[in-house]
Amino acid sequence: MVDDRVSIPKLNSTNWQIWKIRVESFLARDDLSKYIEEDIPATDDLKDAAWKTGDRKTKGTIILFLGDNQLSLVKNCVHAKHVWDALRNHHERVSRSTRVALLKRLCSARLQENGNVEKHLSDIEEIFDRLAAAGHVLDTVTSRFACLGS
Known part of the structure; x- marks a missing residue:
């Protein structure tokens, strides 16, 4: 039997590049990547229970891998894609x-x-x-x- 426990260091202000690869791989393993990659369905389509469950699971998974100092970046995000985009926009600032x-x-x-x-x-x-x-x-x-x- 394969051990399902995964240890990913929590995201902090310096480890975005490595953290991103690990979390993307983790989400891909559990077939959750679409919730951060694809557009959020139109309001009528949000009634799909399977999509809601997957989105909630993805959002929760990402948030569990965040350090305390990162939570303020995502505290008002509703969907997993919003969480992912907020983190990416913050850590990949181009200036x-x-x-x-x-x-x-x-x-x-x-x-x-x-x-x-x-x-x-x-x-x-x-x-x-x-x-x-x-x-x-x-x-x-x-x-x-x-x-x-x-």
Whole structure:
């Protein structure tokens, strides 16, 4: 028998990219993805009991994976899609200052002497993921020379 318990760290202000992948996978496993991906049915269609149940289950699941500091972002959301969109809009804010701050962080990333290489590479990958979410994708050539001023 497979253990159904899943441990997903709660969403906080720094782990959106990884949290999003885990929660999307969890929802897909339980066939609940449509409640965050598809448009909410018209009012007449909301009378469908199966849809209401799935939407409630999806919303509850997402909220259970939120840290306390994230609850204020979704407290007034009625449907799972509203919850998901509110979280995505908050964590994937696209602003020039956000992209510049991430690029500066990338350029200043240095492995300390006797530092943990795996953690260092993980931190850099996180910056790349956050840049991609902010709409600034770096290719491998660009990323190698971005901090050299070429």
